[in-house]
Amino acid sequence: MANERRDERLIDTRAGVRPLDERRLAVLRAIVQDYVGTEEPVGSKALVERHNLGVSPATVRNDMAALEEDGFIHQPHTSAGRIPTDKGYRLFVDRLAEVKPMTAPERRAIRHFLEGAVDLDDVVARTVRLLAQLTRQVAVVQYPSLTRSTVRHIELVALAPAKVMLVLITNTGRVEQRIVDCPGTVGETVLADLRAKLNANAAGRRLPDVPATLEDLPNAFEQADRPVVSTVLATLFETLAEQNEERIMLAGTANLTRFGHDFPLTIQPVLEALEEQVVLLRLLGETAESGMTVRIGREIDYEGLNSTSVVSVGYGSGDQSVAKLGVIGPTRMDYPGTMGAVRAVARYVGQILAES
Amino acid sequence: MANERRDERLIDTRAGVRPLDERRLAVLRAIVQDYVGTEEPVGSKALVERHNLGVSPATVRNDMAALEEDGFIHQPHTSAGRIPTDKGYRLFVDRLAEVKPMTAPERRAIRHFLEGAVDLDDVVARTVRLLAQLTRQVAVVQYPSLTRSTVRHIELVALAPAKVMLVLITNTGRVEQRIVDCPGTVGETVLADLRAKLNANAAGRRLPDVPATLEDLPNAFEQADRPVVSTVLATLFETLAEQNEERIMLAGTANLTRFGHDFPLTIQPVLEALEEQVVLLRLLGETAESGMTVRIGREIDYEGLNSTSVVSVGYGSGDQSVAKLGVIGPTRMDYPGTMGAVRAVARYVGQILAES
DNA sequence: ATCTGGCACTCTGCCTTCCGGAGTGCCAGG
DNA sequence: CCTGGCACTCCGGAAGGCAGAGTGCCAGAT
Numbered sequence: 001m002a003n004e005r006r007d008e009r010l011i012d013t014r015a016g017v018r019p020l021d022e023r024r025l026a027v028l029r030a031i032v033q034d035y036v037g038t039e040e041p042v043g044s045k046a047l048v049e050r051h052n053l054g055v056s057p058a059t060v061r062n063d064m065a066a067l068e069e070d071g072f073i074h075q076p077h078t079s080a081g082r083i084p085t086d087k088g089y090r091l092f093v094d095r096l097a098e099v100k101p102m103t104a105p106e107r108r109a110i111r112h113f114l115e116g117a118v119d120l121d122d123v124v125a126r127t128v129r130l131l132a133q134l135t136r137q138v139a140v141v142q143y144p145s146l147t148r149s150t151v152r153h154i155e156l157v158a159l160a161p162a163k164v165m166l167v168l169i170t171n172t173g174r175v176e177q178r179i180v181d182c183p184g185t186v187g188e189t190v191l192a193d194l195r196a197k198l199n200a201n202a203a204g205r206r207l208p209d210v211p212a213t214l215e216d217l218p219n220a221f222e223q224a225d226r227p228v229v230s231t232v233l234a235t236l237f238e239t240l241a242e243q244n245e246e247r248i249m250l251a252g253t254a255n256l257t258r259f260g261h262d263f264p265l266t267i268q269p270v271l272e273a274l275e276e277q278v279v280l281l282r283l284l285g286e287t288a289e290s291g292m293t294v295r296i297g298r299e300i301d302y303e304g305l306n307s308t309s310v311v312s313v314g315y316g317s318g319d320q321s322v323a324k325l326g327v328i329g330p331t332r333m334d335y336p337g338t339m340g341a342v343r344a345v346a347r348y349v350g351q352i353l354a355e356s
Numbered sequence: 357m358a359n360e361r362r363d364e365r366l367i368d369t370r371a372g373v374r375p376l377d378e379r380r381l382a383v384l385r386a387i388v389q390d391y392v393g394t395e396e397p398v399g400s401k402a403l404v405e406r407h408n409l410g411v412s413p414a415t416v417r418n419d420m421a422a423l424e425e426d427g428f429i430h431q432p433h434t435s436a437g438r439i440p441t442d443k444g445y446r447l448f449v450d451r452l453a454e455v456k457p458m459t460a461p462e463r464r465a466i467r468h469f470l471e472g473a474v475d476l477d478d479v480v481a482r483t484v485r486l487l488a489q490l491t492r493q494v495a496v497v498q499y500p501s502l503t504r505s506t507v508r509h510i511e512l513v514a515l516a517p518a519k520v521m522l523v524l525i526t527n528t529g530r531v532e533q534r535i536v537d538c539p540g541t542v543g544e545t546v547l548a549d550l551r552a553k554l555n556a557n558a559a560g561r562r563l564p565d566v567p568a569t570l571e572d573l574p575n576a577f578e579q580a581d582r583p584v585v586s587t588v589l590a591t592l593f594e595t596l597a598e599q600n601e602e603r604i605m606l607a608g609t610a611n612l613t614r615f616g617h618d619f620p621l622t623i624q625p626v627l628e629a630l631e632e633q634v635v636l637l638r639l640l641g642e643t644a645e646s647g648m649t650v651r652i653g654r655e656i657d658y659e660g661l662n663s664t665s666v667v668s669v670g671y672g673s674g675d676q677s678v679a680k681l682g683v684i685g686p687t688r689m690d691y692p693g694t695m696g697a698v699r700a701v702a703r704y705v706g707q708i709l710a711e712s
Numbered sequence: 713a714t715c716t717g718g719c720a721c722t723c724t725g726c727c728t729t730c731c732g733g734a735g736t737g738c739c740a741g742g
Numbered sequence: 743c744c745t746g747g748c749a750c751t752c753c754g755g756a757a758g759g760c761a762g763a764g765t766g767c768c769a770g771a772t
Contacts, residue, residue, distance in 0.1 A: 043764050056716050061765065079723045079764045119534075153521070155513050165509065167523060167531075175523070175533050253609060254627035267623075271610035399735050412745050417736070435735045435751045 026053060027063045028072055029096040032084050036334055041081030086297035086331060089309070093294050093335050100336035102344045110134075110344060114352050120144070120173035124249050127325065127349050132252025134341040137329035138274065140312075142284050143247040144172035144353065146240065148322040151202045151210060156195045156232070161185045166235055170207070172322060172353060180235045183227045190225050194232065207240045248280050252327075259330050269304030270328070279304075284324040287312040292339055297331045307331060311338050315346035317353040325349070382409060383419045384428055385452040388440050392690055397437030442653035442687060445665070449650050449691050456692040458700040462490075466700060470708050476500070476529035480605050483681065483705050488608025490697040493685035494630065496668075498640050499603040500528035500709065502596065504678040507558045507566060512551045512588070517541045522591055526563070528678060528709060536591045539583045546581050550588065563596050604636050608683075615686050625660030626684070635660075640680040643668040648695055653687045663687060667694050671702035673709040681705070 030051040034042040044057040044064060053060065064082055067073045072088035075081075084092065102110070113130055117123040124141050131139035149170035157165040164180045197217060202210045214233060218226040253274060259266050273279050279302055287293045292313045298306055309331045314321025325346055327338060386407040390398040400413040400420060409416065420438055423429045428444035431437075440448065458466070469486055473479040480497050487495035505526035513521040520536045553576065557569045570589060574582045609630060612623050629635050635658055643649045648669040654662055661684065668682025681702055683694060 041764090045764075057764095058716055058718090058766095059714085061767095062715090065766080075765090077723060079721080081764065153513050153515065155511055155523070157509055157511050157525075159509065165525065167511065169513070169521065169533075175531060177525070177531050251631060254624055254631060257624040257627065268610060268613040271613065275607060275610060397735090401735075413735095414737095414745055414747090415743085418744090421737080431736085433752060436753070437735065 023053070023055070024063045024067060025091075025096060026051075027060055028067055028084070028088060029092060031064075031067075031073060031082055032088065032092045032096070035083055036332055039332065041076055041083050043081035046081070084332075086299065089296045089331055089335070090299070093296070097336045097339075099292075099343060100340040102340055106134075107344060107348075110348050111351075114348050117352065123173075123349065123352055127345060128249045128251040131325065131327060131341065131345050132255065134345065135327045135329065135338050136252075136258070137255050137327045137333065137338065138250065138252045138270075139325070139327050140280055140284060141249050141325040141349075142281070142323040143249070144170075144174060144317075144322040145246055146170065146174065146176070146207050148206070148316070148320065149174065150204055150206050154195070154198045154202060154236070156191050156198075158186060158188065158191055164191070164232060166232060166239070168236070168239055172317065176239050178235050178239055180232050182231050186228050187225075190221070190228065193221070194229060198236075210240055211237050246281055248277055248284070250274060250280070255329075266307060270308060273302060273304040274328075283310055283328075284312055284326060287314060287324045287326065289314065289321065292343060293326075294335065294339070309333055309335075311335070311342050313342055313346045315350045315353075317350060322353075379409070379411070380419045380423060381447075381452060382407075383416055384423055384440070384444060385448060387420075387423075387429060387438055388444065388448045388452070391439055392688055395688065397432055397439050399437035402437070440688075442655065445652045445687055445691070446655075449652070453692045453695075455648075455699060456696040458696055463700060463704075466490075466704050467707075470704050473708065479705065479708060483701060484605045484607040487681065487683060487697065487701050488611065490701065491683045491685065491694050492608070492614070493611050493683045493689065493694065494606065494608045494626075495681070495683050496636055496640065497605050497681040497705075498637070498679040499605070500526075500530060500673075500678040501602055502526065502530065502532070502563050504562070504672070504676065505530065506560055506562050510551070510554045510558060510592070512547050512554075514542060514544065514547055520547065520588060522588060522595070524592070524595055528673065532595050534591050534595055536588050538587050542584050543581075546577070546584065549577070550585055554592075566596055567593050602637055604633055604640070606630060606636070611685075622663060626664060629658060629660040630684075639666055639684075640668055640682060643670060643680045643682065645670065645677065648699060649682075650691065650695070665689055665691075667691070667698050669698055669702045671706045671709075673706055678709075 027047065030047050030053065031042050034047065034050060044060040047053065047060055048055065048057050064073065067088070068075065068082065071085055072091060073082040074085045074088075076083060110130060114123065114126055117126050120143070124143055128139045128141040131141065149172045151168070152171050153169045155167040155169070157167065159165050159179070162182045162185055164182055164186055166178045166180055168176045170176075197220065198214070201213045201217070205213060214236075217233060218229045221229050253271070256267050256270060259270070283300070283302070283305075286295070292311065294309065294311050296309045300306060300308070300310060305328070307330065308328050310326055310328050312324055312326025314324050316322040325342070327342060329338065383403065386403050386409065387398050390403065390406060400416040403409065403416055404411065404413050420429065423444070424431065424438065427441055428447060429438040430441045430444075432439060466486060470479065470482055473482050476499070480499055484495045484497040487497065505528045507524070508527045509525045511523040511525070513523065515521050515535070518538045518541055520538060520542055522534045522536055524532045526532075553573060554570070557573070558566045561569060570592075573589060574585045577585050609627070612626060615622050615626070639656070639658070639661075642651070648667065650665065650667050652665045656662060656664065656666060663686065664684050665687045666682055666684050668680055670677025670680050672678040681698070683698060685694065
């Protein structure tokens, strides 16, 4: 008994002012669960009725007072129930919640739904819809980024004597194309030669590594052809480097209507944020490289999303993540369930990408 | 005087039960304008104060009673002001409103903003944002459709011995790619030959016309290669025919918050509709081939959008329209302004597309 | 030392009531 | 055919009242 207590004390150094004993944590957990379920401030009596805490409401009240003093819960008005604060959710997520795994039928359904996809666009589209449906929140999926992918093929097409179309195809199925205006006519043989050399050197490499391997390529050509080759290479490098081409797909905005009672105020800034690709990209970008990231309320450094939480995770075809996905919902969300869904979907998209 | 009356009678045969004289129309116009401005039912007294109708409130009341009987306006409750009905807006749009042209500075701004686009995606993205901003409503832009475009280039890339990637590039800058699983190995020479023949026959043609010109192509190849050629052709035709690949871009959903006072109810079905590409495509699809189309409230045969209006128009690089764009807003919208913005934007996108 | 039952207190949410204001329809007179 | 006047209706907000839920605290029980 004494030992247990000591343990908790150690764990809780950061979390609160005073040591949190087992029961208090249980109370917090119960509050979070009930509040998420009912959307209404939860009081001591209701708590002991719905969870068998084995103590009386009065005792729970004492614990609640302590939890409030430590900033984990909060009372909208005197004589109302308690609501978890951001800090309370944080503790809940970190210590009290288990990611809820999907059931076997759910997993089958996910798998089956994603397998029907015909191309990359479709994979992303299906993923985002699925995620929105599973979590009943707003889902965001980033397209597999160019940076992390490898080159599958580079194609050059002569459109006009001095105009070449450059097509870059990645292992994730993404296709980027650019028109190159060349400084002079481009012979078909040169083009074929260049095409062959490009693919020989670049195919299979990760995009950021490509420029290094091609640096000396102009020297392999006749003096006369070097300007053209250099121009094409420049465009290629530019395409490779272009980070801001990162695209994002969104679904489930209709779920915003279930956000809260005080409508326009809550929903407007969120809708605005969702329209800004930049914001979404930054949001996903802040996801940890491995493991799931949960950001809660004020932890998000974008004002419009201060009353939302974001659960995000990387996904990829191999062990390495090539892009991120996640959901955005009210801070009052079902964290275990949401995290379970996000993790499962990420896993399966990864598999699908690896197979194709 | 008598003549004038006869004219109106003729014009109004469809619109109402009784002939509508000039003043009654003026009253309707004033009601629509005021209601759009204030969002509140408008009464007789306020009307005569704000518009110089030259008659007393009592007279206006008589006109209003008539307008109501004919179904152009409607009273939310006894002793409240009047609100235009869908039918009222219809009459307003058809007979009482002039499309409001953009001012010169506005036109310059539009032009300038769109000219900054670097590729097709960017053009569409800029267009939709611009439209949302100008109208302060939800904007929808359809990508230039494959059907109306012409082939710029067809590219074949060998990915594996029996795997070919087919890339189709259209004159509007759109790129479609497909992986073809061939029934047997494909020689590089055959591939080159096929590529050359494909482009020779198809380049410059409108997409729907392409299949006819390529029908006999397999016969130009050795017996042994015909299965491969046929497979590639089949995939190409499939890609050409695939109407449902029509993509759409959306912006301005945050403007939905300005829809009405009774929130969740109004906004939810709209958000749901906006997530359904199919619905949006059908919506745009119903736009007339030439001229602007305005659909008001119940005229839209999709339940979720029954309290919205849609203003849409085709746009294109030449005189022919290659896709549609439009905005979705509350039936209570500024029709002249919205129509002006939609028309102007469509015109400029067309120009931009034609230039590139 | 900790939990518990009891009690007085507070506050919200809802319902009812109650006007003032806006708007109407109708009628009689210009 | 228009207009001023008038009685009527109804919405919307303000004020008051009441039940219910929840709290904090204290004294007694374990």
